[in-house]
Amino acid sequence: MNDRNDTTARRSILLAPGEGRHYAMGSISATFKADGAETAGGYSISEWWLEPHTQGPGAHAHPEDDIFYVIEGIMSFLIGDEWIDASSGSFVLAPGGVTHDFENRGDSRAGVLNFSHPGDFERHMPDIADWFSAHPPGPA
Template sequence: MVWGDLYSFKTTSAESNGAHALLEMTVNPGSATPPHIHHAEDEMFYVLEGELSLWCGDQKIVGKPGSFIAVPKGMVHRWANETKSPARSLVFLVPGGFDEFLMKIGKPATDSVKPSLPPTKEEIDFALSIAGKYHMEVVTQ
């Protein structure tokens, strides 16, 4: 569970010798990430259920079931669930490594359905303090 959303790791970077990571995320209504850049990996989303809005640079893409959205490393992007229903997506990271960041800032899930809770100041500060180690930069506007 990362800040109220469920992440299920299908293949970790440790299991792939750093080649990639694959995870399934269930994004609750209203959940969103800040604009950020992955400097080391490409990130690809395959929407399974619901709608996931992604902003890649200045372009907004609304991913629906069957949509595939690729975000190359170095591109400012963010995502959000702007609907009233959960959205599920596969996320493929190449090469692997960023999954380790998610595991560090997340907590084991106690159930598969939980409303998104805003992260605490301490959780945000911790994530920001280790983001650089995982080649991720949060973009402030």
């Protein structure tokens, strides 16, 4: 049994800085800290890092909420049809179904902590990494 209310199958996680499941995608990288299997499908948590002047994944929407917390630099976010710049310490919520994107338009590396709710977003990462391999991110 592995439903959300069954905590007996779950275990604690402690990861040192930089640890997790890594996905290198050219000038973008992602490191998954906790995923659907570890959170009983509740959420996924990942770090996303973009080198200076790097486009993100492109405008997209999905049913899951995407929650971002900027941990370093300035990240530009598309929410609906408006671009906003978010500096370190900023919080951004893209509700499920809302078109969104992110990119680093600045001169320094930028990173966000991403929460995807509900979880299991990471099952898409092999295909996303393959896509970026075939279509490297362009300049922002």
